[in-house]
Amino acid sequence: MNENDKSLRVALLGNPNTGKSSLFNALVGGQQQVGNYPGATIEKFAGRCTHEGRELAIIDLPGLYSLNPASPDEQIAVDVLLTPNVADMQVMDVVVCVLDASNLVRNLYLTTQVLELGIPAVVVLNMMDIATQAKTTIDVEQLSAALGVPVVITHGSRKQGIVELRSAIASAAVVATTTVTFSESVEAAIASATTATAAPAVACQRRCFLNELALSTDVESCVDEQVESKQTSEFSAALDLCKQQLDAAGDRISMEPIARYAWINQVVSSVVERGDTDHSLVRRRWLDRVLIHPFSGSLVFLAMLTLLFQAVFSWSVPAMDLIGTLFQWLGSGVESLIAEGILRSLIVDGLIAGIGGVVIFLPQILILFFFIGLMEDFGYMARAAYLMDNIMSKVGLSGKSFIPLLSSFACAIPGIMAARAIKNRNDRLATMLIAPLMSCSARLPVYILLTAACIPERRVLGGWISQQALVLLSMYSLGIVVAICVAWILKKTILKGETPVFVMELPSFKMPSVSIVSRKMFQQGMDFVKQAGTLILACTVLIWALAYFPRSEGTMEQLSATQTSGIQLRNSYLGRAGQAIEPVVRPLGWDWKIGIAVLASFPAREVVVGTMGVIYNLGDQEDEASVGLRDHLRNARWDDDPTKPVFTVPVGLSIMVFFALCAQCVSTLAVLKKETQSWRWPLFTFVYMTVLAYVAAWLTFVVASSTLTV
Amino acid sequence: MKAAPMPPLFLSDLRRSSAANVVAVHEADGVSLRLLEMGLVPGTQVTRVGSGPLGDPLEFELLGFSLSLRKAEARRVEVQVMQEVCEKDASQR
Numbered sequence: 001m002n003e004n005d006k007s008l009r010v011a012l013l014g015n016p017n018t019g020k021s022s023l024f025n026a027l028v029g030g031q032q033q034v035g036n037y038p039g040a041t042i043e044k045f046a047g048r049c050t051h052e053g054r055e056l057a058i059i060d061l062p063g064l065y066s067l068n069p070a071s072p073d074e075q076i077a078v079d080v081l082l083t084p085n086v087a088d089m090q091v092m093d094v095v096v097c098v099l100d101a102s103n104l105v106r107n108l109y110l111t112t113q114v115l116e117l118g119i120p121a122v123v124v125l126n127m128m129d130i131a132t133q134a135k136t137t138i139d140v141e142q143l144s145a146a147l148g149v150p151v152v153i154t155h156g157s158r159k160q161g162i163v164e165l166r167s168a169i170a171s172a173a174v175v176a177t178t179t180v181t182f183s184e185s186v187e188a189a190i191a192s193a194t195t196a197t198a199a200p201a202v203a204c205q206r207r208c209f210l211n212e213l214a215l216s217t218d219v220e221s222c223v224d225e226q227v228e229s230k231q232t233s234e235f236s237a238a239l240d241l242c243k244q245q246l247d248a249a250g251d252r253i254s255m256e257p258i259a260r261y262a263w264i265n266q267v268v269s270s271v272v273e274r275g276d277t278d279h280s281l282v283r284r285r286w287l288d289r290v291l292i293h294p295f296s297g298s299l300v301f302l303a304m305l306t307l308l309f310q311a312v313f314s315w316s317v318p319a320m321d322l323i324g325t326l327f328q329w330l331g332s333g334v335e336s337l338i339a340e341g342i343l344r345s346l347i348v349d350g351l352i353a354g355i356g357g358v359v360i361f362l363p364q365i366l367i368l369f370f371f372i373g374l375m376e377d378f379g380y381m382a383r384a385a386y387l388m389d390n391i392m393s394k395v396g397l398s399g400k401s402f403i404p405l406l407s408s409f410a411c412a413i414p415g416i417m418a419a420r421a422i423k424n425r426n427d428r429l430a431t432m433l434i435a436p437l438m439s440c441s442a443r444l445p446v447y448i449l450l451t452a453a454c455i456p457e458r459r460v461l462g463g464w465i466s467q468q469a470l471v472l473l474s475m476y477s478l479g480i481v482v483a484i485c486v487a488w489i490l491k492k493t494i495l496k497g498e499t500p501v502f503v504m505e506l507p508s509f510k511m512p513s514v515s516i517v518s519r520k521m522f523q524q525g526m527d528f529v530k531q532a533g534t535l536i537l538a539c540t541v542l543i544w545a546l547a548y549f550p551r552s553e554g555t556m557e558q559l560s561a562t563q564t565s566g567i568q569l570r571n572s573y574l575g576r577a578g579q580a581i582e583p584v585v586r587p588l589g590w591d592w593k594i595g596i597a598v599l600a601s602f603p604a605r606e607v608v609v610g611t612m613g614v615i616y617n618l619g620d621q622e623d624e625a626s627v628g629l630r631d632h633l634r635n636a637r638w639d640d641d642p643t644k645p646v647f648t649v650p651v652g653l654s655i656m657v658f659f660a661l662c663a664q665c666v667s668t669l670a671v672l673k674k675e676t677q678s679w680r681w682p683l684f685t686f687v688y689m690t691v692l693a694y695v696a697a698w699l700t701f702v703v704a705s706s707t708l709t710v
Numbered sequence: 711m712k713a714a715p716m717p718p719l720f721l722s723d724l725r726r727s728s729a730a731n732v733v734a735v736h737e738a739d740g741v742s743l744r745l746l747e748m749g750l751v752p753g754t755q756v757t758r759v760g761s762g763p764l765g766d767p768l769e770f771e772l773l774g775f776s777l778s779l780r781k782a783e784a785r786r787v788e789v790q791v792m793q794e795v796c797e798k799d800a801s802q803r
Contacts, residue, residue, distance in 0.1 A: 066747045070740060105773045106749045214743055253738045257746035261754070281774065285759070288776070294763040386778050390764045393780070399767075501741050502767055503748060503783060506776040 007048070007055035009090060010169055013077055013114065014098030015107050016063030017379070017507035019126045019157060021045075023098055024060040025516055026159045027166065034523055037076050043420075051166040059089075067113040068211050068256075071423035081117060082204050091200070094120050094172045096165075101125040101138060101153075102508070104272060108264045109257070111147070115176040118203030121149045122168045128153050137273045146267045148176035157513060175199075180263045182255065185245055186213075193238035205235070212239055213246070214253055284508050291383050292506070301387050304375070305406065311367050312410040319363035327356030345548055346541070354540030361411055361667075364441065365528055368407055368414045369521040377512035381421070382504055389502055395484050396491030398424070398502050401431040405483070408438035409476075412668045413528060416675055426495040430487050432675060433685050436668050437483040439476045439660060442606040446659045447475050449609055453633035454652025471653070475660050482661060482692065528671070543600055543607075546574040574600060588658070588694070589651040589701040591638055598658065605664035650704035654697040662693035719791060721770065722784035724758040730789035731755055737786055749773045750787055 012027075014020045024032075028047030035044045045060040061080060062073035069075040084091050097114050099107040115121055125138065144151040150168045154161035181187060193209050196202050246252035290296050331348045338344040375381050381403065389399030400422045408415030415435040422428040439447075451468045458467045491497070547569055569575050578596025585595040593612075601608035612629065636646040663669065669682040676682070724730055732754045735742045749772055750756070759769040759776065767780045 065744070068743060068747070070744050103773070103775050106775060109747060109749070215740055253743050254735060254746050254751065257743070258751050261749065261751045284776065288759070288769075292760065292762065292769065294761070298763055382778075386762055386767060386769070389778075389780070390762055390766045393766075501744070501783060502778065502780045503741070503744050504778050505748075506769065506778055508775075 007057045008170065009093045010056050010058045011061055011080060011092045011095045012058055012098060013061040013081075013095060013110075014063060014124075014126075015065055015100065015103075015110060017505065018063070018098045018100040018103075018107065019510070020063060020098045021060065022157045022513055022516060023124070023126055023154060023165075024058065025519075026154075026157075026162050027056075028058055049166065051163075051170040054170045056166065056169055064110065066110060067207060068214055072425060073423055081114070081119070082207060092119055094122065094169050096122045096124055096169060098124045098126050101128045102136070104138070105261075105264055105268055108268070109260055112179050112260050112263065113207070115147060115149065115179050116203055116206065118175055118200040120172040120175050122165070122172050123147055123149055123151045124165060125151060125153045127155070129155055129158075135274075139271045139273075143267070143271045146271065147179065149174050157511070180260050182259050186242060186255065189238045189242035189245075193235045195234055209235070209239060210256055213242060214256060281508075287509055288383070288506065291380070292386055297383070297387055301384060304380070304384075308368070308371050308406075311371060312364050316363040316367055320360055323356070323360050323363070327352055327359070330356075342548070346544065349548075350541045350544035351537070354537045354544075359529065361413070361442075362525060362529065364410050365414045366521055366525050368410055369417075369524050370517060372403065372407070372414075372418060373517035373520050374512045376421075377510060377517055379507045379509045382506050385504065386506065393502070395487045397427055397430060397487060398422075401427060404431050405435060405438060408435040408440060411440050411442070412436040412438065412665065413671045414524075416668065416671050417524060417528070419675070424497075424501075426491070426497045429676070429681065430490045430495050432672060433490060433681065433688075434483040434487050436663055436665065436685060436689065437479045437486065437661065439479045440665075442604065442665070443475070443659055445606055445609050447472055447656055449612075449629065449633075450647075450652045450656050452630045454647045454649055456649070471656070475656055478657065478660050482696075486688070486692075528667075540603055543574070543603055546577070547572045547600065549573060569596070587701070588654050588697045589648075589705070590655070591646050593636075594646070594651075594655065598655070598664075602664050603666045605659055605662070608659070649708055650701050653704050654701035657700045658693045658697035660693075661689060661696055663689035718788050720785050721756060721758070721779070721787040721789055722768065722781045724756075724789065724791075726758055726760065728791065729755055729757040730791045733788040733790050735787050741783060742786055745779075745783065745787060748777060755792070756787075756789065 012020060012024055024045060024047065028049045031049060032045060032047030035046065037044050047058050047060070049056050049058065059080070061077040064074040064077045066074070067078055067081070069078045080089050081092065081095065095114055095117070097111045099111060111123060123144070125140070125143075128138075140151050140153060150172065152161060152165045152168050154165055182190075190206055190209050194202055194205050196205050243252060246255055251258070291300055331352045334347050334352065335344060338347065372381070375384070384403060385399035387399070388402035392399050392401050401419070404415045404418040404422070406415075407418050412435045415438070416432045419428050419431045419435070422431060451471050455468050455471050459465070460467050460470060549572060551568070574596055578592045578599060581595050581599065582592040585592070585598070590598070597608050597611040600611045609629075612633070633647045634645070638644045638646055663686045669686060672682040672685060673679055718733075719730070721730070732750050732752050734752060735745050735750055754772055757771045759771050761768045762778075765781075767778045768784055769776060769778050770784075771777070
């Protein structure tokens with residue numbers, strides 16, 4: 001961070017669902033940038049604003065419930081406050097605690113912890129409108145006196161109280177003195193453990209002592225770096241003694257929460273006067289009676305899903321068509337400008353086709369993120385997780401994994417990105433690793449072409465269902481079933497860990513803010529284009545080069561253009577590779593042409609349709625509905641036995657199963673790399689899916705050949 | 711509050727729309743700590759609101775907010791049912 005000395009470093013923190021992000025938006029307006037915390041995939045929102053010439057550099061920390069962190073998100077927030085150098089930050093000058101005024105008691109828990117950190121603080125009562133609706137009155141002055149720091153009232157979504165807040169931040173100088181005191185023996189232990197002399201370090205040691213006291217396991221958090229050097233034998237001796245004492249009394253864990261809530265209840269009872277009717281509570285209860293009722297809730301959920309899919313699959317069509325046409329037009333424009341040759345081929349077949357292949361998914365991704373953002377802002381996502389938790393927990397995941405997996409039916413990329421909402425690391429990884437098994441929209445063209453070419457049109461099950469539709473349905477189900485099995489195995493082996501806890505607040509409902517949702521949507525869209533774009537581009541160019549070189553020269557004048565490209569492909573490095581790998585694909589029932597079509601589609605699976613078009617001596621411009629390509633596939637014969645058709649039912653099934661399970665999508669792997677910050681997981685995903693696809697395709701071919709006699 | 715001569719009751723046993731006071735959170739690990747931090751300290755009044763499809767997870771209301779827990783987690787929280795709870799009382803504290 002390159003803040004100059006004059007700007008004030010401000011941390012905005014609070015419980016989840018306190019309207020903190022909209023407050024942050026109101027504070028800094030457009031002056032914000034999104035980045036990542038070092039070594040973590042948690043988004044870092046930072047922004048700036050000025051108040052009377054003073055610059056405020058504000059960072060919006062992830063929402064958290066306690067300074068005793070329970071998730072990577074919370075860990076980051078705690079690191080920023082306690083050991084800023086770990087999070088690559090500097091010590092905060094001011095910390096702003098955002099409280100949901102209608103949920104004061106629980107919100108004050110974190111606040112009392114933060115006030116003890118020795119950093120000047122400002123307390124914000126946000127969403128006072130809801131509290132006012134509930135006819136609850138809060139004596140702000142008395143609250144400020146009890147907490148020992150200024151208290152400001154805001155309506156983040158309506159941008160009220162923002163100037164007052166900026167002014168309070170700019171002039172914040174008050175450090176609250178310790179608010180909550182624990183039992184004498186605990187306080188004595190803390191005193192003897194404290195070896196630091198500077199005020200902030202004393203406060204930090206106090207917090208570390210409490211964190212260690214409650215959960216002695218796995219406290220790499222605030223003990224390392226800054227404090228480790230200060231962690232003396234006095235510290236550990238006092239800690240051990242205190243642990244023993246509390247363990248004997250059986251309240252080592254509950255000591256801090258009990259003391260804090262006792263203090264809070266005392267303050268709140270003198271500061272807050274509750275009305276008799278809490279309208280927001282009544283409204284929430286009424287909505288929840290419908291939205292999370294086992295029956296009506298499930299119906300609403302299904303309706304939401306239908307709407308979501310409808311939006312992603314059909315509303316995106318005009319935009320996708322437009323992008324497709326645009327890139328085609330661009331390609332033909334370049335074709336007419338540049339003479340035929342390597343440069344033109346590189347630009348048209350490599351660059352433009354490559355970029356177009358990525359950008360075409362942008363409309364689906366944006367629509368999906370817009371809907372998810374709306375549902376999240378409204379408070380529905382927590383309800384969806386609540387409804388799906390039971391089913392997901394059967395394979396060791398939690399309800400929070402459902403939406404990312406569902407999104408993956410459109411495209412695995414937004415699905416993997418949506419998994420950010422999952423706090424538990426192992427859960428999030430398991431969700432991301434199985435997301436690419438969901439049949440995404442890019443698999444659909446492949447399924448459609450191959451069913452049309454290989455599966456006879458026949459009615460089954462008493463004439464109700466066409467055999468082709470049944471095959472399509474089985475491909476989708478195959479992905480789901482395999483994903484369930486893989487998740488189960490992962491959670492039993494490398495991602496071992498207890499079934500994640502499901503302690504989740506169901507937040508009160510809020511009117512979603514379209515501007516915040518749109519901002520987030522564009523941010524994520526840009527992320528996708530930047531991250532996936534660069535890698536897929538590189539791979540597309542690579543595949544292009546392999547198919548382009550070496551050039552076949554010589555007597556091809558009398559052949560048609562499509563025949564020429566067929567010969568070219570056969571003699572290219574890609575074609576040679578296809579012939580070389582034929583022994584590998586033979587057990588799956590494929591000939592070398594299918595082999596190279598599949599090989600060429602590893603960067604992006606939908607490429608296979610175009611590649612098959614080229615290989616079976618047609619033009620490049622095939623699409624899945626084209627009857628010409630379908631018939632050509634039907635008429636294709638083996639090179640060594642011209643009477644034997646290539647595309648039989650077992651072969652078609654085996655190719656489709658392969659596509660259903662294989663990780664043929666560089667963009668997905670690139671996003672996995674970005675999200676996990678390591679090459680390990682994309683590599684793992686690629687290997688496990690490819691092996692799985694190969695084995696399953698082989699099994700399909702063997703079983704289908706021996707049972708079906710066509 | 712006097713201890714009733716009955717087997718201990720847990721949040722998971724609570725019937726729909728009945729309220730109870732927290733007595734203790736059992737097991738000393740991170741999950742229990744989080745339950746305590748969310749306000750499930752001794753003395754807090756909790757109302758069982760509903761349950762998800764197939765009976766899990768459960769939904770509770772406490773301190774004016776709504777919290778969902780799986781049965782496994784709810785089984786850690788020992789409670790004492792308050793006799794003759796008045797609905798208005800329940801929403802007040």
